Amino acid sequence: MVVFYSHVAIAREIAEIINQSKFPEKPKQARQSSQGSVVSISDLPEDVKNLILSHLPIRDAVRTSILSKKWMHNWVSIPDIVFDKDCFIKGALKTEHANVVDQVLLGHVGPIRTFSCTPYVPRSSDIYRWIPFLSRNGIKNLILAGNVVADRYDVPSSIFYCQELCHLELSDCMLKVPPTSKGFQNLSVLNLFYVSISVDDIALLISKCPLLETLKLRSGLFDAFHFHIHAPNLVNLEVVGTFREFSLGNSSLLTNVSVSFNFPSFNFPTLERLNLAHANACSLTKFIGCSYGIERLTLDCCVIQFFCLAGVPEKLSVTLEHLKYLEVEIEWNSEEILAILCILRSSPNLKELKIRYDNLHQ
Amino acid sequence: MASTSNSTSSKIITLRSSDGEVFEVEESVALESNLIRRMMEDDCANNIIPLPNVTAPIFYLVIEHCKKHAEMKDNKEKKKELRSQGEELLKSDPHTYSNLMEAVNYLDIKSLMDLTAQWLADFLKGKSPRLIRELLKIKNDFTPEEEAEILERNRWAFD
Numbered sequence: 001m002v003v004f005y006s007h008v009a010i011a012r013e014i015a016e017i018i019n020q021s022k023f024p025e026k027p028k029q030a031r032q033s034s035q036g037s038v039v040s041i042s043d044l045p046e047d048v049k050n051l052i053l054s055h056l057p058i059r060d061a062v063r064t065s066i067l068s069k070k071w072m073h074n075w076v077s078i079p080d081i082v083f084d085k086d087c088f089i090k091g092a093l094k095t096e097h098a099n100v101v102d103q104v105l106l107g108h109v110g111p112i113r114t115f116s117c118t119p120y121v122p123r124s125s126d127i128y129r130w131i132p133f134l135s136r137n138g139i140k141n142l143i144l145a146g147n148v149v150a151d152r153y154d155v156p157s158s159i160f161y162c163q164e165l166c167h168l169e170l171s172d173c174m175l176k177v178p179p180t181s182k183g184f185q186n187l188s189v190l191n192l193f194y195v196s197i198s199v200d201d202i203a204l205l206i207s208k209c210p211l212l213e214t215l216k217l218r219s220g221l222f223d224a225f226h227f228h229i230h231a232p233n234l235v236n237l238e239v240v241g242t243f244r245e246f247s248l249g250n251s252s253l254l255t256n257v258s259v260s261f262n263f264p265s266f267n268f269p270t271l272e273r274l275n276l277a278h279a280n281a282c283s284l285t286k287f288i289g290c291s292y293g294i295e296r297l298t299l300d301c302c303v304i305q306f307f308c309l310a311g312v313p314e315k316l317s318v319t320l321e322h323l324k325y326l327e328v329e330i331e332w333n334s335e336e337i338l339a340i341l342c343i344l345r346s347s348p349n350l351k352e353l354k355i356r357y358d359n360l361h362q
Numbered sequence: 363m364a365s366t367s368n369s370t371s372s373k374i375i376t377l378r379s380s381d382g383e384v385f386e387v388e389e390s391v392a393l394e395s396n397l398i399r400r401m402m403e404d405d406c407a408n409n410i411i412p413l414p415n416v417t418a419p420i421f422y423l424v425i426e427h428c429k430k431h432a433e434m435k436d437n438k439e440k441k442k443e444l445r446s447q448g449e450e451l452l453k454s455d456p457h458t459y460s461n462l463m464e465a466v467n468y469l470d471i472k473s474l475m476d477l478t479a480q481w482l483a484d485f486l487k488g489k490s491p492r493l494i495r496e497l498l499k500i501k502n503d504f505t506p507e508e509e510a511e512i513l514e515r516n517r518w519a520f521d
Binding site for chain 1: 456457459460463464467475476479480482483484486487488491494495498499500501502503504509512513516518519520521
């Protein structure tokens, strides 16, 4: 019998099969084929079971070891190790948390593609054990980003031996970049949240990540710095911080940009305290630079005032041909409106403009 | 059986399941499978492509999921629909679900492999081993001593 199926016919047919949870003909065929068909989920090939377990937090993966003998050893070779909040007993000491991680790493066999530990910020002594272990096992995605306030730990320089890293996310730590470091030649995503790092080191690090596509930086309060981006492949940029100068440079692939100050409502007294008002290099024109490919631009926390300090030109020096979306948070003064108009005049293809008015501090 | 064609005149690939049923599938759908792609590249595609490890009912399921997956890329509704159908199948008939996964693995359809694995993982998440055994019809073949030993080895995960 030749069965000719169009998409519509298949859709109808299969919806029926699934809905009725039975097959229109020979229902037993699905369960027992002559080719030694699967009868239970336990009999799936090892790599399929590993894939399933890779989608689970490590605690759930380890718990499958007690299902049956066919599941006993599967978890030890999963390439993605994710510790979520359920992996740790609430209120337990950091030592106990670290013991759990140690136990998992000790029992693990084979390459580790992902190591993610987000419920708590580890201690330096733990990180010094884990990073070399992970670097020897080909780590690609390393996420050590807790969302709790904690003491900052030191990141060991052995992190730069993790040359296969594609995704690095760190929070609440101190990071030093050795001048001789090779950076990360394969890194495409770098997220640093409340990481203590010098201005020179962040520039050095970015310059040594040639494939960097996504960069998210959230700095601690009053870490004023001069921020000039030189990342030829950068597509997404999100910065929350305090800066004296800010330039996107010549990132022609840059598509999504979001900039914000890290205090809730920006105002001029704060600005003066930070001695930012003298910065003559922070004009809108310099900020945009030659990044004419931007499609989405968000200027939060009245950051637009910062770009007004050097005066607002009629138009930018580049035309933002691709800008579709502009979001600006304002305090409602005329300077801000001039700056928005300046961007509008330079963005012939803008589709959506969102202006948020923040009057919390008034 | 239905025998209607889509208005688009895309190339049709003929495949035969292990139980001898012949399917004609649009090339764009068939090429989701890396196995079929490789067979076509090796020029085995002028004739009927045999799929000795996949039965007809399971192949129906695979094609449907492939098609829905292609549709759902930017469509949240479709995504939800496909997901709930997958979950429903997993709950009502875990054996067929594992047959589907095995077929997807054999046909080497990466997107669908990830999706079905994700659904199963979501299903397992947070459930007790006892409940998982019951729902997925997994037989506990450990002696009480063996079970106690496993519990002891990773006590942190079972508390």
